[in-house]
Amino acid sequence: TQSKLPGTGTNIFSVMSKLAEEHKAINLSQGFPDYEADPKLIEYVADAMKQGFNQYAPMTGLPVLRELIAEKMNHLYSADYHPETEVTVTAGGTQAIFTALNAYINAGDEVIIFEPAYDCYAPTIKMLGGLVKPYQLAPPNYEIDWEMVKKLFSANTKMIILNSPQNPTGCVLSEKDIKALIKLTKNTDIMILSDEVYEHIIFDGKKHQSVALYPELRERSFIVASFGKLLHTTGWKLGYCLAPEALMKEFRKVHQFNVFSVNTPMQLGVAKYLKDPQSYLGLSAFFQQKRDLFRSLLAETKFKLLPCNGSYFQCVSYEHLSDEKDVAMAERLIKEYGVASIPVSAFYIRNTDHHVLRFCFAKKQETLEKAVERLVKL
Numbered sequence: 001t002q003s004k005l006p007g008t009g010t011n012i013f014s015v016m017s018k019l020a021e022e023h024k025a026i027n028l029s030q031g032f033p034d035y036e037a038d039p040k041l042i043e044y045v046a047d048a049m050k051q052g053f054n055q056y057a058p059m060t061g062l063p064v065l066r067e068l069i070a071e072k073m074n075h076l077y078s079a080d081y082h083p084e085t086e087v088t089v090t091a092g093g094t095q096a097i098f099t100a101l102n103a104y105i106n107a108g109d110e111v112i113i114f115e116p117a118y119d120c121y122a123p124t125i126k127m128l129g130g131l132v133k134p135y136q137l138a139p140p141n142y143e144i145d146w147e148m149v150k151k152l153f154s155a156n157t158k159m160i161i162l163n164s165p166q167n168p169t170g171c172v173l174s175e176k177d178i179k180a181l182i183k184l185t186k187n188t189d190i191m192i193l194s195d196e197v198y199e200h201i202i203f204d205g206k207k208h209q210s211v212a213l214y215p216e217l218r219e220r221s222f223i224v225a226s227f228g229k230l231l232h233t234t235g236w237k238l239g240y241c242l243a244p245e246a247l248m249k250e251f252r253k254v255h256q257f258n259v260f261s262v263n264t265p266m267q268l269g270v271a272k273y274l275k276d277p278q279s280y281l282g283l284s285a286f287f288q289q290k291r292d293l294f295r296s297l298l299a300e301t302k303f304k305l306l307p308c309n310g311s312y313f314q315c316v317s318y319e320h321l322s323d324e325k326d327v328a329m330a331e332r333l334i335k336e337y338g339v340a341s342i343p344v345s346a347f348y349i350r351n352t353d354h355h356v357l358r359f360c361f362a363k364k365q366e367t368l369e370k371a372v373e374r375l376v377k378l
């Protein structure tokens with residue numbers, strides 16, 4: 001029988017993390033912290049388990065957590081999402097993306113994505129019989145020319161996926177970008193899937209341009225968020241989705257048969273933790289310190305640093321050093337230098353020859369220092 005995803009192999013994060021382990025390399029490839037989450041948070045989750053909160057949560061998520069999410073949206077973006085009808089707790093951002101796409105994408109629908117794009121978008125669209133319309137961004141600045149985006153529009157354009165701050169480039173959308181998008185999609189039914197999992201990791205005083213800030217977009221948008229990024233707990237696979245009631249109704253029809261509900265004690269523990277907004281407000285400062293340190297260390301290597309305005313990823317170009325394809329270069333860095341990265345070509349559908357690698361800096365200072373000690377030898 002025919003594969004639903006011919007040409008798709010194992011995702012790049014699994015491949016690179018495995019190779020890093022085999023070669024005992026410092027793993028700056030897959031994005032996850034190598035330090036512990038706040039012990040208080042762990043304690044809250046453990047307490048919930050010990051207190052017997054170990055059975056199914058409501059299908060849409062625990063009310064106490066949905067209410068706090070709605071409060072957070074109100075506090076940060078003055079956006080009203082009704083906790084009962086417009087907020088759903090998911091098994092990470094990935095499941096929220098999968099579910100939103102499943103709820104709306106039919107065979108022949110076109111979805112515009114901005115490449116380099118996070119790896120789960122395109123295969124999910126393809127599985128549904130949708131067509132991926134990639135807009136290719138290019139280093140060093142990965143800027144969007146909205147007039148060119150317009151050229152991708154057709155009568156079948158169903159959805160646009162945004163991701164700001166963007167994985168892997170660290171680029172963030174500006175107010176000007178959003179205004180251009182509003183102008184382009186005015187008087188259309190084009191939906192937006194806004195992947196905002198790095199909303200709290202944005203640097204140099206920049207303001208996160210959530211689609212929640214713009215009523216014209218909000219009314220036809222899904223917003224995806226991840227507690228893995230917010231709380232340094234990627235292994236918990238906990239996130240949420242926000243959308244206006246009519247969209248959320250369709251989302252939940254899929255969600256109930258996709259995972260039904262998400263684990264109870266973590267939802268309770270996270271809710272207790274989020275009661276204090278300080279638990280997330282300091283995240284940008286925390287990561288800016290890491291970004292600044294990592295960039296100053298990398299300045300001693302031969303790599304050319306690309307801009308990083310958000311997320312916990314730093315991209316570097318080695319175009320001036322070698323013609324080697326990025327996958328080969330990333331493998332060589334693991335085997336010969338003991339440092340794992342992600343080749344950015346993995347985030348494009350078509351072949352590119354950009355010679356760019358992505359490093360994750362959600363790591364302890366000593367990990368970053370050790371990694372760069374090895375990279376300076378290149």
Ligand code: PMP
Binds near residue numbers: 195225228237
């Ligand atoms: N979107 C982006 C851009 C991401 O980087 C990630 C995590 N790597 C996700 C979605 C998925 O988030 P989660 O781990 O919560 O499923």
Ligand code: GLN
Binds near residue numbers: 013030167
């Ligand atoms: N989001 C993480 C990254 O970009 C990894 C997620 C995953 O392993 N699927 O590295």
